[in-house]
Amino acid sequence: MNIFLLAASVLVIGFIPCGIVCLRNAIVDRLVALEMASIIATLVLVMLAEGFRRGIYLDVALTLVILNLAGTLAFARFLERWL
């Protein structure tokens, strides 16, 4: 259990407030909580990659950070016009 795995386990706790906001609040608050959850997920993947000492797992995090941009812009445009 090295320090990166421990830090990743602690950071996963950050999903809980995002989940509560997603469950309870209005639709635009849910989008903001989804964005925060995407950031937390990317950072958890980065720390897990170093914790297991496999450099290739960082490619997953790099893909995720780019897809966050695309997905969030799609949701924001959708909420602006049609929902």
Next chain:
Amino acid sequence: MSEHVIVLMLLLTAGVGIELICCLALWVMPNVYARLHYLAPASIFGAVMIAAAVAVEAVVIKDANSAIKALLIAAVMMVTSPVITHATARGIHTRDNEHLRTDPAGEENAS
């Protein structure tokens, strides 16, 4: 305890602490515009500190590949975060103020 482990502990504590405080603030804030502010420290401060910790560890293990990739992830997050925040805020504001819509009847995307 060697120096690089102390540096790692400091960076990781600071980075994870900032992220958790931003998540807590997201939950507690009263309206959506206030919640949107807390994406910035999460995606910029927290990401840079955690990527710096990963880079320090990778350089000590002599794995420069992982260090560069981690810093690249932090750099992409720093560039995309203001774009995301701005687009979301604009979408929310336009949703609430119908008179500001640029295309009210939906003619742009109509086939």
